[in-house]
Amino acid sequence: MLPKLIKFVLLTRFSRPLLGLVAFFLFYDIAIRGLTGGNGSDFSGGFSYYAVGSSIFFIVMSLLFGGLFVLKSDRDYLLTLPLRRRDLSAALFIAQFIGSGITILFLYGFYVAGAGGLGDAIVLVINLVLLACLVTALGVVSNILETWKRAVLAVLLGLWCSSSILGFGFTPVSAFTGQVLYGSIILFALTAVTVPVALRELAYLEMGSIRSLLRATSTEYKTSMSFVGKGPIRAIYSYHLSFLELMGRVNIGGSTSYRTARIRTRTVLIISIAAAAVYTYLTGFSSIDALRLDVLVPIIPVFMGVITLVLMAQGTFSNERGWLAFTAMDPAKYLRNLLLSRVLSILAILGPFGAANIVLAFLGTGMSSGFGHTLSFPLSAAIVLLVTVPSASILATYIVARVGAVQQVREEGMMPGQFDIRQFVAILPIYFVIGLIIVSEIFLSASIVIASALTLISAALLISSGVWRGIAYRLTEKGFI
Amino acid sequence: MGPCIDVQYVSKSYGKTVALDDVSFSIPCGERYALLGPNGAGKSTTLRLLVGLLKPDTGTIQIDGHEPFSPEAKSILGYLPEDATPYRTLSVRENLEYIAALRGVRDVASATNKFLDDLSLREYERAKVGKLSRGNMQKLAIALALIHNPKIVLLDEPLNYLDIPTQERVFKMLKSLDSTQIVSTHIMSIATRLTDKVLMIARGKIIWNGTIDALKSMEVGDEPIESVVARLMTGAS
Ligand SMILES: Nc1ncnc2c1ncn2[C@@H]1O[C@H](COP(=O)(O)OP(=O)(O)OP(=O)(O)O)[C@@H](O)[C@H]1O
Ligand SMILES: [Mg+2]
Numbered sequence: 001m002l003p004k005l006i007k008f009v010l011l012t013r014f015s016r017p018l019l020g021l022v023a024f025f026l027f028y029d030i031a032i033r034g035l036t037g038g039n040g041s042d043f044s045g046g047f048s049y050y051a052v053g054s055s056i057f058f059i060v061m062s063l064l065f066g067g068l069f070v071l072k073s074d075r076d077y078l079l080t081l082p083l084r085r086r087d088l089s090a091a092l093f094i095a096q097f098i099g100s101g102i103t104i105l106f107l108y109g110f111y112v113a114g115a116g117g118l119g120d121a122i123v124l125v126i127n128l129v130l131l132a133c134l135v136t137a138l139g140v141v142s143n144i145l146e147t148w149k150r151a152v153l154a155v156l157l158g159l160w161c162s163s164s165i166l167g168f169g170f171t172p173v174s175a176f177t178g179q180v181l182y183g184s185i186i187l188f189a190l191t192a193v194t195v196p197v198a199l200r201e202l203a204y205l206e207m208g209s210i211r212s213l214l215r216a217t218s219t220e221y222k223t224s225m226s227f228v229g230k231g232p233i234r235a236i237y238s239y240h241l242s243f244l245e246l247m248g249r250v251n252i253g254g255s256t257s258y259r260t261a262r263i264r265t266r267t268v269l270i271i272s273i274a275a276a277a278v279y280t281y282l283t284g285f286s287s288i289d290a291l292r293l294d295v296l297v298p299i300i301p302v303f304m305g306v307i308t309l310v311l312m313a314q315g316t317f318s319n320e321r322g323w324l325a326f327t328a329m330d331p332a333k334y335l336r337n338l339l340l341s342r343v344l345s346i347l348a349i350l351g352p353f354g355a356a357n358i359v360l361a362f363l364g365t366g367m368s369s370g371f372g373h374t375l376s377f378p379l380s381a382a383i384v385l386l387v388t389v390p391s392a393s394i395l396a397t398y399i400v401a402r403v404g405a406v407q408q409v410r411e412e413g414m415m416p417g418q419f420d421i422r423q424f425v426a427i428l429p430i431y432f433v434i435g436l437i438i439v440s441e442i443f444l445s446a447s448i449v450i451a452s453a454l455t456l457i458s459a460a461l462l463i464s465s466g467v468w469r470g471i472a473y474r475l476t477e478k479g480f481i
Numbered sequence: 482m483g484p485c486i487d488v489q490y491v492s493k494s495y496g497k498t499v500a501l502d503d504v505s506f507s508i509p510c511g512e513r514y515a516l517l518g519p520n521g522a523g524k525s526t527t528l529r530l531l532v533g534l535l536k537p538d539t540g541t542i543q544i545d546g547h548e549p550f551s552p553e554a555k556s557i558l559g560y561l562p563e564d565a566t567p568y569r570t571l572s573v574r575e576n577l578e579y580i581a582a583l584r585g586v587r588d589v590a591s592a593t594n595k596f597l598d599d600l601s602l603r604e605y606e607r608a609k610v611g612k613l614s615r616g617n618m619q620k621l622a623i624a625l626a627l628i629h630n631p632k633i634v635l636l637d638e639p640l641n642y643l644d645i646p647t648q649e650r651v652f653k654m655l656k657s658l659d660s661t662q663i664v665s666t667h668i669m670s671i672a673t674r675l676t677d678k679v680l681m682i683a684r685g686k687i688i689w690n691g692t693i694d695a696l697k698s699m700e701v702g703d704e705p706i707e708s709v710v711a712r713l714m715t716g717a718s
């Protein structure tokens with residue numbers, strides 16, 4: 001029964017070609033390990049930062065935006081069947097794992113492979129699998145927690161893991177900074193606690209998560225917008241400059257979270273300014289040289305770039321309503337202004353950090369150790385944050401819509417449909433842009449060229465009306481209402 | 482003066498599925514038509530083409546003499562799709578004001594207030610649309626389709642999910658509108674109460690075009706009008 005159930009659950013959620021691709025990548029990672037062998041242990045430096053940083057990113061993201069790979073039809077059919085609860089939760093956990101946790105294996109597979117001798121590598125691979133299970137479980141658990149609890153937990157776990165960079169050995173990610181034994185024990189303990197909670201949650205979905213999704217948390221908005229006395233264009237900007245809409249999160253197969261939240265742009269801006277001030281102090285003024293906090297300068301743009309691209313590329317259309325917007329005005333005019341207004345609102349997050357980097361560049365402080373004495377790092381970071389990422393996000397939004405990889409969200413908390421290979425293709429621009437960001441940060445001249453090129457391309461794209469009318473038709477044909 | 486809706490030799494396929502196959506019809510201004518047809522006949526596709534959300538593969542469509550996607554056509558068209566959902570991250574009032582503003586309605590506040598009262602949505606004014614009941618969402622959707630007082634109204638299964646008192650209110654509202662209307666429905670009482678003429682499609686082709694009265698005159702004995710319609714639809718296949 002269980003194998004059949006797993007097969008059913010997976011095939012209703014992921015298309016066969018997509019599963020094939022996942023299998024191929026996993027095999028590829030393993031094959032690389034086999035081919036390359038160990039090349040000397042290197043737990044410090046770049047690899048550590050990368051592994052710890054991405055772990056924190058995934059842990060925090062899944063806690064904040066975790067979602068369920070549950071279809072509407074599950075609620076009506078699958079969950080009403082007389083299945084053994086243990087089987088059901090196992091099958092659903094595997095689906096969650098393929099949808100969310102598995103990304104971790106892709107990301108570090110070959111890094112770990114090159115990280116040390118065979119013994120170390122095996123331990124690290126086990127750590128990765130545990131981490132992937134942990135991220136999967138946290139994504140499920142987050143559904144039963146209220147927003148503030150999720151946020152507090154995310155901050156606590158994030159800080160705890162960050163302390164591993166400072167040499168603290170007792171964290172879930174310490175294995176990546178060289179504390180293989182303690183790190184593995186802590187990670188194992190944490191996983192052993194969260195996975196059973198997640199399994200129980202999945203076993204009784206209809207009584208827990210689904211009900212809490214449907215339950216009216218708060219049915220009314222506290223602050224509201226008014227469009228009285230505004231023309232069409234002003235209405236678009238006033239909407240998207242007042243509120244940031246957060247939704248969606250890219251994983252291997254697309255976004256797993258269909259919760260939508262709106263946050264006042266002003267609040268976001270204040271938080272971002274405060275964070276940027278702390279960042280300026282830490283990287284530019286603090287003299288705790290040993291911590292090498294200036295490593296934040298090139299790392300922050302990468303993470304901000306990913307978040308921006310996800311918010312833009314996946315979120316822009318999934319909440320759009322063609323029957324209202326495209327029939328009210330020329331879709332080209334609407335989409336052009338929608339994209340511009342959303343990019344402007346995302347500058348509320350990016351802008352303060354861009355400005356902070358300009359300050360650092362003038363001070364000539366950031367990046368005085370670790371990566372050599374060059375002042376161009378903060379300057380490159382500023383260009384990336386203020387120009388490259390906004391332009392790239394317009395481009396990515398276009399590509400994702402063009403390949404038809406966006407799904408319209410019509411019901412809270414439910415997957416809108418099966419994931420197929422297109423959603424996989426849709427995250428490739430993100431990796432491509434990360435590549436561009438990294439190149440930009442190493443060479444100032446490259447960052448100027450890349451920023452200009454992306455600005456030109458996205459401007460040309462925005463100017464063309466035909467392109468956006470085509471997107472509107474395409475979305476309708478894809479079943480957007 | 483030409484017809485308000487003019488469709489000539491229109492075909493539309495989704496990939497390999499032919500949804501409309503060389504369809505022609507025209508609707509004079511002020512007429513009210515019911516669009517009938519079996520499931521998958523192409524009714525919703527027809528409405529999406531008329532409102533400019535889709536482009537025909539071949540053939541031409543004119544809305545009051547303009548292309549469907551032109552600003553002129555957009556300003557006089559009002560469209561309600563089947564299973565319509567408004568913007569989920571806006572409140573009821575914000576949805577109405579936003580769409581009114583996008584459409585360049587002159588007095589956004591009074592248009593919004595009128596529909597809040599007419600469809601008894603006032604108590605949900607500040608409610609998140611994502612949390613509304615399905616019926617209340619449909620009421621809002623109807624209001625959004627009509628907020629700019631359109632000259633041509635295209636409605637796809639408009640009364641779905643509505644409670645009976647609201648259905649009656651919507652009947653009255655649509656009757657009172659001075660507009661050209663096409664209502665796609667599977668419920669004959671909606672067709673007979675709201676419209677005078679019928680356009681019947683099956684398998685992407687028009688199979689019957691005439692008045693409700695003509696349909697009634699085809700009744701044999703005391704059979705209901707539904708039987709006549711069913712006979713016409715199945716006879717064509
Ligand atoms: N977005 C789409 N993508 C692919 N095929 C579609 C799409 N929309 C409709 N079709 C197909 O086009 C044909 C006509 O569909 P349409 O929705 O217009 O029918 P309908 O008359 O509205 O049916 P119903 O009474 O069930 O609403 C059907 O075969 C349908 O499967
Ligand atoms: Mg239909």
